[in-house]
Amino acid sequence: MxxxxxxxxxxxxxxxxxxxxxxxxxxxxxxxxxxxxxxxxxxxxxxxxxxxxxxxxxxxxxxxxxxxxxxxxxxxxxxxxxxxxxxxxxxxxxxxxxxxxxxxxxxxxxxxxxxxxxxxxxxxxxxxxxxxxxxxxxxxxxxxxxxxxxxxxxxxxxxxxxxxxxxIGPRLRHGVIYDFIMKLKRNPNVLEVLGDGTQRKSxxxxxxxxxxxxxxxxxxxxxxxxxxxxxxGNLDAIKVLDIAQIVAEVLGLRPEIKLVPTTPDGRGWPGDVKYMTLSITKLMKMTGWRPTMTSGEAVRKTAEDLAKELWQ
Ligand code: NAD
Missing domain, CATH: 3.40.50.720 (NAD(P)-binding Rossmann-like Domain)
Structure with missing residues (x-):
């Protein structure tokens, strides 16, 4: 085709x-x-x-x-x-x-x-x-x-x-994991996290x-x-503070994590959805597919992939 x-x-x-x-x-x-x-x-x-x-x-x-x-x-x-x-x-x-x-x-x-x-x-x-x-x-x-x-x-x-x-995965050039790596490349001692850190997504x-x-x-x-x-999407979700922790760990760093409030209700920016997990029941029933990694495992693997691509 x-x-x-x-x-x-x-x-x-x-x-x-x-x-x-x-x-x-x-x-x-x-x-x-x-x-x-x-x-x-x-x-x-x-x-x-x-x-x-x-x-x-x-x-x-x-x-x-x-x-x-x-x-x-x-x-x-x-x-x-x-x-x-x-x-x-x-x-x-x-x-x-x-x-x-x-x-x-x-x-x-x-x-x-x-x-x-x-x-x-x-x-x-x-x-x-x-x-x-x-x-x-x-x-x-x-x-x-x-x-x-x-x-x-x-x-x-x-x-x-x-x-x-x-x-997420190799070749990713936008989004939170990429942003954290680039921020830590500029300053390995401090990692700014936008919002109140409780945003939880899949x-x-x-x-x-x-x-x-x-x-x-x-x-x-x-x-x-x-x-x-x-x-x-995935069956579970992960908090942005946990993503920050995983990225720092993968890079072998212990930065001070600094929350940067941007909206009164703790979002990363105006227009940011704070909590997101999709129901994938329809997809699983239709195709028999299931995710092979949790959100946390996917974040860790991606941090490792991107560290190889960007961390020199
Ligand atoms: P990406 O930025 O890596 O890829 C987008 C591609 O489109 C780039 O190669 C870019 O050069 C090309 N492009 C942009 N504007 C163009 C134009 N006017 N003419 C021709 N090419 C153009 O982004 P991605 O993460 O790979 O996203 C792919 C698609 O999936 C997008 O539609 C995005 O909105 C959607 N999506 C991505 C995610 C995610 O988490 N990555 C989540 C939901 C939806």
């Missing part, structure tokens, strides 16, 4: 491309290398350096399926730079759907996010929970999902929206996430439903 992966030079996208190549697919990567790296792109994949914000980004590119994984994933930036997030995450998704419709793509697999639920009332949060984003990033993902679902019903371009929890290791993504996609191709939203 010929598969287009947008954002295939980024963290999740590049691991996905490796797996698709391994499975014998013909893979086309589309990426503007804004946060992705050329060296992360599998040599067997064809790389097009294009910007999805341009409506003609897809000229000369064809595929049976598109995994739309390009985005600006910096949730915090979406609070201060909402226009960037509208363009990178709403306009770009619309341009991908238009290209899919015009070129006869069979299905779109859209990298959505747990942030569409905002401060969910039910935890672990099931897919039936309402869209209630509290960040522009989450709103952009919800908008992308609604657009995908509409294209599925109206034009027959099937869409699977995968709502990822925090996905983390899934990249290999587990890719296994789940591939299994969910294959099942989705067998069913008739034009649109499906599926959570991909």
């Amino acid at each position: 010929r598969i287009v992966v947008t954002g295939g030079a980024g963290f999740i996208g590049s691991h996905l491309v490796d797996r698709l190549v391994e499975e014998g697919h013909e893979v086309v990567v589309v990426d503007n290398l804004s946060s992705g790296r050329r060296e992360f792109v599998n040599k067997a994949a064809e790389l097009y350096i294009r910007d999805l914000k341009e409506s003609d980004w897809g000229v000369g590119i064809r595929g049976d399926v598109v995994f739309h994984f390009a985005a600006n994933p910096e949730v915090r930036l979406s609070t201060t730079e909402p226009v960037v997030h509208f363009n990178e995450n709403v306009l770009a998704t619309f341009n991908v759907l238009e290209w899919a419709r015009q070129t006869g793509v069979k299905s779109v697999i859209f990298a959505s996010s747990s942030t569409v639920y905002g401060d969910a009332e039910v935890i672990p949060t099931p897919e039936e929970a309402p869209y209630k984003p509290i960040s522009v990033y989450g709103a952009a993902k919800a908008a992308g999902e609604v657009m995908c679902a509409t294209y599925a019903r109206l034009y027959g371009v099937k869409c699977l929206a995968i709502r990822y929890a925090n996905i 983390y899934l290791y990249i290999k587990d996430a890719i296994d789940a993504t591939i299994l969910a996609w294959k099942k989705f191709e067998e069913i008739k439903e034009p649109f499906l939203a599926l959570n991909v």
